[in-house]
Structures are given as structure tokens and as C-alpha cells.
Amino acid sequence: MKRTNYAGLIDEQYIDQTVTVQGWVQKRRNFGGxxxxxxxxxxxxxQLTFSExxxxxxxxxxxxxxxxxLEATGVVRRRxxxxxxxxxxxxxxEIEVAQATILAESKTPPFYIEDGVNAGExxxxxxxxxxxxRPEMQRNLRLRSKIMASSLKFMDEHDFINIETPILAKSTPxxxxxxxxxxxxxxxxxxxxxxxxxxxxQLLMGAGFDRYFQIARAFRDEDLRGDRQPEFTQxxxxxxxxxxxxxxxxxxxxxxxxxxxxxxxxxDITQIPTLTYDEAMRRFGTDKxxxxxxxxxxxxxxxxxxxxxxxxxxxxxxGGQVKTIAxxxxxxxxxxxxxxxxxxxxxxxxxxxxxxxxxxxxALTGPIAKFFTADKQAALIEATKAVNGxxxxxxxxxxxxxxxxxxxxxxxxxxxxxxxxxxxxxxxxIIDWPLFEYxxxxxxxxxxxxxxxxxxxxxxHYLEDGEDPHQAHAxxxxxxxxxxxxGSGSIRIHRMDIQEKxxxxxxxxxxxxxxxxxxxxxxxxxGFPPMGGIALGLDRLAMLLAGQSNIREVIAxxxxxxxxxxxxxxxxxxxxxxxxxxxLATQD
RNA sequence: GGUCCCAUGGUCUAAUGGCUAUGACGCUCGACUGUCUCUCGGGAGAUGGGGGUUCGAUUCCCCCUGGGACCGCCA
Numbered sequence: 288m289k290r291t292n293y294a295g296l297i298d299e300q301y302i303d304q305t306v307t308v309q310g311w312v313q314k315r316r317n318f319g320g321x322x323x324x325x326x327x328x329x330x331x332x333x334q335l336t337f338s339e340x341x342x343x344x345x346x347x348x349x350x351x352x353x354x355x356x357l358e359a360t361g362v363v364r365r366r367x368x369x370x371x372x373x374x375x376x377x378x379x380x381e382i383e384v385a386q387a388t389i390l391a392e393s394k395t396p397p398f399y400i401e402d403g404v405n406a407g408e409x410x411x412x413x414x415x416x417x418x419x420x421r422p423e424m425q426r427n428l429r430l431r432s433k434i435m436a437s438s439l440k441f442m443d444e445h446d447f448i449n450i451e452t453p454i455l456a457k458s459t460p461x462x463x464x465x466x467x468x469x470x471x472x473x474x475x476x477x478x479x480x481x482x483x484x485x486x487x488x489q490l491l492m493g494a495g496f497d498r499y500f501q502i503a504r505a506f507r508d509e510d511l512r513g514d515r516q517p518e519f520t521q522x523x524x525x526x527x528x529x530x531x532x533x534x535x536x537x538x539x540x541x542x543x544x545x546x547x548x549x550x551x552x553x554x555d556i557t558q559i560p561t562l563t564y565d566e567a568m569r570r571f572g573t574d575k576x577x578x579x580x581x582x583x584x585x586x587x588x589x590x591x592x593x594x595x596x597x598x599x600x601x602x603x604x605x606g607g608q609v610k611t612i613a614x615x616x617x618x619x620x621x622x623x624x625x626x627x628x629x630x631x632x633x634x635x636x637x638x639x640x641x642x643x644x645x646x647x648x649x650a651l652t653g654p655i656a657k658f659f660t661a662d663k664q665a666a667l668i669e670a671t672k673a674v675n676g677x678x679x680x681x682x683x684x685x686x687x688x689x690x691x692x693x694x695x696x697x698x699x700x701x702x703x704x705x706x707x708x709x710x711x712x713x714x715x716x717i718i719d720w721p722l723f724e725y726x727x728x729x730x731x732x733x734x735x736x737x738x739x740x741x742x743x744x745x746x747x748h749y750l751e752d753g754e755d756p757h758q759a760h761a762x763x764x765x766x767x768x769x770x771x772x773x774g775s776g777s778i779r780i781h782r783m784d785i786q787e788k789x790x791x792x793x794x795x796x797x798x799x800x801x802x803x804x805x806x807x808x809x810x811x812x813x814g815f816p817p818m819g820g821i822a823l824g825l826d827r828l829a830m831l832l833a834g835q836s837n838i839r840e841v842i843a844x845x846x847x848x849x850x851x852x853x854x855x856x857x858x859x860x861x862x863x864x865x866x867x868x869x870x871l872a873t874q875d
Numbered sequence: 876g877g878u879c880c881c882a883u884g885g886u887c888u889a890a891u892g893g894c895u896a897u898g899a900c901g902c903u904c905g906a907c908u909g910u911c912u913c914u915c916g917g918g919a920g921a922u923g924g925g926g927g928u929u930c931g932a933u934u935c936c937c938c939c940u941g942g943g944a945c946c947g948c949c950a
Contacts, residue, residue: 314911321908338908353901372911395902398886405887405900409942462950482950509949635878635946728948737950793950848943 295331297377301363306382308333309390311420312355313400315348322348326357327400329425334372334381335359347387354393354400354417359384408839412853415844427841430549431829435502437548438522441541447500447524452487454480454504460803461738461793463507466517474870480506480518483822485737486807488525489779492818493810499525502825511848513837514771514827518846522774522828525820531762531778534819535561535716538766538774542714542823550832552712561716564760571697572610572690574720577770578713580701584610584693585671587681596658598642602683609683612693613671614700617678618645621700629680629696636691642681646673698770709834715767722746722759723792731794732756736763738789739807741778741819747785750792766823768831776821783811 294308310328322337322345335357337348344359351357361384372378397414398406402423411418418424439449458465458479465479481487483505491499503523511517526534539556546554560578567576570583588608591599599609614621630641644651644667651664659667673679680700682692701707722742723732734740741762742750749759763777780786786808790800801808829841839845846852866872 316910316913317907318910318913319907321910323910323913325911332911334911336909367909370909370911374911378911395885399901407886407942410886459950463948485950507949510947512949513944515949632945637946734950740950849941 293330294326294328294333295376297333297363297380297382299365299379302365302380303362305360305362307358307360308335308382309356309358311393311400312351312353312357314353315351317349320345324348324351324357324359326359327420331377331422332375333377334375335361335384335387336364336381337384337387340383341385344384344387347389348384351389352393352395354396354420355389356391356393357387358390359387361385409847409853412839412845412847415854419843424840427829427833427835428843430833431825431841433549434545434825434829434832435522437545438502438541439500440548441544442498442500442524445498445537447498448496450491450496450499450501452481452484452491452501452503456481456487459486460799461734463509466506466508469869469871471869482507483521483737484523485739486804488523488820489739489781489807489815489818490810492525492527492779492781493813493815495527495816497527497816499523499820503822511846511850513839514830516826516838516842516846517850519838520825521822522825523820523822525818527816527818529819531718531764531819534776534778534821535764538776538821538823542766545828546712546832554712554714559714559716561718563719564717564721565719567717568690572692572694573770574717574765575767575770575772576715576717577698577701577707578715578767579707579711579769580697581706582612582615582697582701584612584690584697586610587667587670590663590666590670591659594658594663596642596655598640599681599683607683607685608689609681610689610693611671611679611681612697612700613646613673613677613679614696614704615674615706616676616704617680617700618647618676620704621678626678626680629699633682633692633695636695637688638682638684638692641692641696642683644679644681646675646677646679649675651679711769713769714773717765717767718763719743719760720763720765721757722749722761723756725757732792734793736761736775736777738793738804739777739779739786741780741785742789747788750785750788756792762819764821766821768828771827771831772824773828773831774821774823776819778817778819781811781815781817783808786811 292306292308294310297306297308308326310326313325313327313332316323320339324335325332326335337345339345359382361382363380364383366379366381396417397410398404400417400420402421404421455468455478458467458477462482465482468478468480470476470478484501484503488499501523503521504518505521506518508517539559543554543556546552564574567574572584586608587610588603591609592603594600602609626641626643633641642655644653644656646668649668651659651667671679680696682689721735722740724735726733743760743762746759748754749756761777765772766774780789787800826838826841830838833841835841844852851857863872
């Protein structure tokens with residue numbers, strides 16, 4: 288049975304009908320013998336009018352304050368000429384209240400419940416149930432719900448089977464820090480909350496389910512960011528017998544369906560570009576490029592290798608490179624002081640400085656222009672396709688420093704020069720990821736994605752002794768949207784011999800490998816099908832579709848940046864008895 | 876683990892080495908029958924904690940606490 292009396296949905300169709308509505312007092316305007324109350328519920332506002340015609344109701348309205356919960360019964364009237372309010376859906380009508388009841392009183396809330404409220408993040412999280420009353424938060428969470436509904440429908444229509452995997456799981460090496468859960472029955476042993484359902488979904492493929500889908504919670508005990516929470520939700524799928532191309536095509540159809548269902552956008556999936564990881568790094572300096580920004584990184588190492596400017600020639604002589612971005616209109620938009628701020632900021636990426644030149648009258652100006660002859664200047668302008676008014680920002684260093692620096696500057700300048708079209712949905716696939724990356728901390732090669740990622744067949748030999756594992760690329764694919772990593776997928780290893788080689792390359796002894804993943808390796812001996820899958824981050828997708836810049840805005844009860852929850856104050860100390868039961872009692 | 880920034884009524888914020896610490900919203904009392912940023916009149920309400928410099932600290936310095944951003948980290 289659907290509810291039909293939402294305050295925010297009462298409109299002209301209800302004129303002359305008697306209705307009863309319930310909701311929260313948004314605003315009371317008191318004229319003595321005449322009181323208006325804007326009543327709010329999840330659908331919006333409706334104006335209640337109270338007058339001496341119904342003295343009892345008027346007395347109730349006189350008592351009411353903001354955020355009181357009210358029930359009101361009355362006849363819906365068309366508003367008089369000039370009294371309409373175009374700002375609300377129900378603005379053509381009002382309810383002439385004959386009978387009203389205060390269902391609950393409210394203390395004065397710590398902040399006013401309205402969109403754009405300027406209260407501190409901590410305060411809003413501490414009173415999250417009040418913050419969630421804001422129309423924007425109501426919209427965000429309903430949008431999130433729609434993404435899930437759309438996805439479940441899509442997956443059901445494509446023969447996916449929804450299967451839940453354990454939350455109390457096994458701790459595995461590799462990857463992020465685990466959240467651990469002590470076992471009462473086995474003192475000293477721990478469950479781990481899953482960082483992803485990865486291994487379980489591979490086992491489900493081994494079990495023959497063929498197409499699995501789950502909206503799954505995942506947990507990682509790492510520091511937070513604006514787009515990262517310790518617990519988050521993945522829309523997770525795995526398939527058997529599908530190629531990488533098949534899976535990418537399926538995901539394209541899936542996101543097309545979501546975009547249509549949720550934000551009514553017709554996504555042209557033929558326009559989604561596929562870039563290799565190497566190309567993305569070369570052109571954008573990042574593995575998750577925001578393709579809404581037109582300008583790219585230009586490698587000018589060859590042009591400036593023999594330049595008089597020691598910072599450039601020196602960086603190249605030391606095995607580094609020189610790259611630049613040409614910021615459109617940046618020459619006028621940025622003062623020397625602004626650029627100094629950038630210089631300061633990019634030091635956190637390891638950049639030692641920031642060289643810059645402005646393009647004017649088809650020549651270069653700025654403090655370092657004197658190091659470049661007219662020919663060199665022309666060559667630089669040619670190489671960067673810069674035009675008059677552009678600002679050239681240079682990074683000269685090792686490749687990773689150059690890339691990180693210019694990736695930041697590209698995004699930052701585009702943002703504050705408003706060169707990004709907010710209505711554009713720039714999806715992109717990033718493929719051919721390196722299989723390994725080097726961990727300074729562990730002094731060994733680790734998985735770029737995870738240890739079950741299938742190498743490119745031609746690269747299998749790199750897993751052998753004596754080969755350089757850095758060369759190996761993977762059958763992996765990330766989906767990027769507007770500069771955010773939306774999802775990460777790969778074809779998986781389904782044969783034990785390859786999986787063992789992979790674990791060996793990662794530094795596992797055979798014993799360690801079987802200790803950690805024995806159940807999976809053993810399973811592979813019983814006929815596991817070729818398989819691959821992907822997981823899309825629900826929180827990030829919801830954030831982007833809702834037009835928010837922080838993931839907290841699409842999660843009902845998020846953690847703050849210290850991974851605590853200001854409302855419940857979790858995590859909290861527990862009773863000594865609980866620790867005792869778990870065999871965790873401390874000595875003192 | 877590291878770097879940087881911030882802390883003034885319920886909320887957001889202004890200002891100052893010294894006089895009654897500014898304003899808006901909210902709250903409260905009163906008046907008001909067409910408001911929807913109601914209007915008008917009155918009122919209550921603040922410098923996070925500790926230490927230092929100083930005749931005097933909300934202001935300057937240090938520590939703590941809390942918050943934010945970023946780097947590392949995030950298979």
C-alpha cells in the first residue's frame with residue numbers, strides 16, 4: 288500500500304478535499320490571529336494556515352516550534368491571487384487546518400535544518416539524524432537507493448545470481464590492513480572483515496554459478512580521504528567464460544542503465560575511450576584521468592634537453608624528464624603570487640620547484656624565458672600547442688614526481704578557472720595495468736591490483752626467476768568517471784600452476800602460499816573455469832551522480848576523517864568482562 | 876607515521892596587547908489576519924584546556940585537546 292498523504296506532494300488535485308498530513312515544522316510565521324506553518328516531510332513542504340475560524344488548531348500552531356512533529360487535518364484550498372509560491376511544489380495550494388495535534392516536541396536544533404547550512408562537519412555528524420532531514424541529504428540517499436535498485440534489476444535481467452559472502456572471514460596477507468574480530472571460541476584467533484569478496488566470488492565461479500552479483504560491504508583499516516571510508520559498498524560481480532571485452536561491454540550496458548534510471552542521462556557508450564595505463568600516465572600523469580579537462584601533459588624533454596636552464600637539462604641528465612601543461616588563459620588568470628602558492632603546494636609531491644612561462648605575442652615571458660633562444664621558444668610553443676594567453680607550468684624531475692605534480696596542477700587549474708563542464712559524464716577504461724609495483728616499505732614487488740589477477744599471456748615468462756617482473760602487464764581494467772576510480776576489475780587466474788608462480792613472484796614460499804590461500808589453490812585443482820569480474824564503488828558513483836564532492840554526503844552514517852563516528856562515538860572502550868571473554872584482557 | 880591549516884554566544888562570523896568583544900541566523904518575550912528571507916519593539920547568550928611573555932592576553936609564544944586538508948597508506 289502506497290502512502291498518499293505526503294505533505295510535499297499535496298497539489299491542485301487535492302483542492303476542496305480534506306487531507307491529514309504529518310511532518311516536521313520547517314518554519315512558523317505568526318501574525319497573531321493568523322499563523323502559517325511550513326510543514327516538511329521527505330517529499331517537500333506544504334503551507335498550513337491556522338486562523339481564528341478554528342481556534343483550537345490556532346492554539347496548537349501557537350505552541351509549535353521548529354522541528355516539532357505535527358499532524359494536521361484540513362481542507363486543501365487554492366491560494367489567492369498573488370499568494371502562490373513558485374519555489375515549492377505545493378505552492379499553488381495551502382491547507383486550511385481545522386484540527387491539529389503536536390505528535391512530538393523538539394528542542395531547538397543545534398543548527399537550522401536547511402540546504403546549504405553552514406554548520407561544522409563534526410557537528411552535523413554528531414546530530415546526523417538532523418542533518419539527514421535536509422532535502423539534499425534525503426535526495427542523496429534516495430539517489431543511492433535508485434542506483435542499487437537499477438543495478439539489481441539489470442543484473443537480474445542478465446542472469447546474475449545474488450549471493451551473499453561472509454563478513455566474518457579470513458585474514459589474508461597483501462593489500463590493506465584488516466579489521467580484525469576476535470574469536471571467543473578460539474582465543475588468540477581472529478576473523479578479518481573482508482577487504483572485498485574477491486576470493487569468495489572466485490570460489491563461486493568454481494562452484495558453477497557462472498554469474499554472481501552482490502552489493503557488498505567491504506572494510507579497510509587505512510586512513511580516510513574525502514572519497515574513502517573504512518567501510519564502503521561495492522557493487523560486485525564475477526563471471527565465468529567471459530573475455531575482458533565481454534565484461535567491459537556488459538559494464539558499459541550496466542552504467543548506461545544506471546545513468547538512464549537514476550539521472551535520466553542517455554550515455555553514449557560508444558564514446559567511452561579505452562586507454563592503456565601507460566598512455567594514461569603519459570598523457571595525464573595519473574591512472575584515473577579526468578577527461579573533462581581538455582589540456583594534457585606534454586613531454587618536452589627533447590626540446591629542453593640541451594637548454595641553458597640547468598634545472599631542465601640537469602633533470603634530464605639525471606634520468607628524469609620535463610613535462611608541461613598549457614593552462615588556457617592561465618597567463619592572465621594567475622599572478623606570480625598564485626604561482627608561488629602552487630610551487631609551495633607541489634612540494635608535497637616531491638617537486639623541488641615549479642618553472643613557468645607565459646605565452647604572449649607568440650613568444651615566452653617570465654623569469655626563465657631568458658634561458659631559451661627564440662628558436663627554442665618557438666619549438667616549445669610548437670611542442671605544447673600553446674596559444675597566446677596560456678600559462679606553461681613545467682615539472683622537471685623523476686617521472687613519478689613530474690606526473691603527480693602536473694596531474695595535481697591540471698586538475699587544480701581546471702577547477703579554479705572553471706574549465707570543467709559539470710554536466711559532462713566522462714567515463715574511461717584504463718587497461719593493461721602493470722602486474723606488479725614495487726613496495727619501498729616491504730622492499731619487494733607487490734600486486735598492483737591483487738594476486739589473483741591474470742597476467743597477459745605473453746608476459747607470463749616475467750614471473751620466472753631472473754626476469755624483471757616490472758615488465759609484466761595484467762588483463763585488468765579500471766572504470767574511471769570524471770577523475771575518480773569507479774571500479775576495478777580483471778580476468779583472474781584460474782589455474783593453480785599460474786597462481787603458484789604468481790605467489791612465488793610476490794615472495795611467498797610454497798608453504799606460505801598454501802597457508803594463506805590453500806583453499807583457493809586446492810579448489811583450482813578441481814576444474815575452475817576461466818573467470819573475470821569487476822566491482823564498482825557504490826559510494827563514489829552515488830557521490831558523483833549526486834554532484835557531491837565528499838563521499839560522506841551519500842552515506843547515512845559515515846565515519847569522520849579520524850575513522851570515528853561522532854554520533855555514537857564508535858569505536859569505544861569495552862567492559863573488561865568482554866575482553867576477558869575474548870581472551871584479550873590486558874595485564875594492568 | 877609525516878607536513879600544513881583552523882579553534883570567539885546554539886550556529887556561522889567580525890575585531891582588538893587595554894574602554895560594555897561585532898554582525899547575521901537561531902532562541903526568547905510582546906504586537907500584528909496573507910506571510911513564505913514576514914515585519915516591528917524588548918531580552919538572554921561566547922573568546923576550548925593548561926602554561927609562558929606582559930602592568931594587562933581573546934589577541935603573541937609553547938603544550939594539550941578537538942577539527943580540517945594533504946603526503947605516506949588504500950591487494
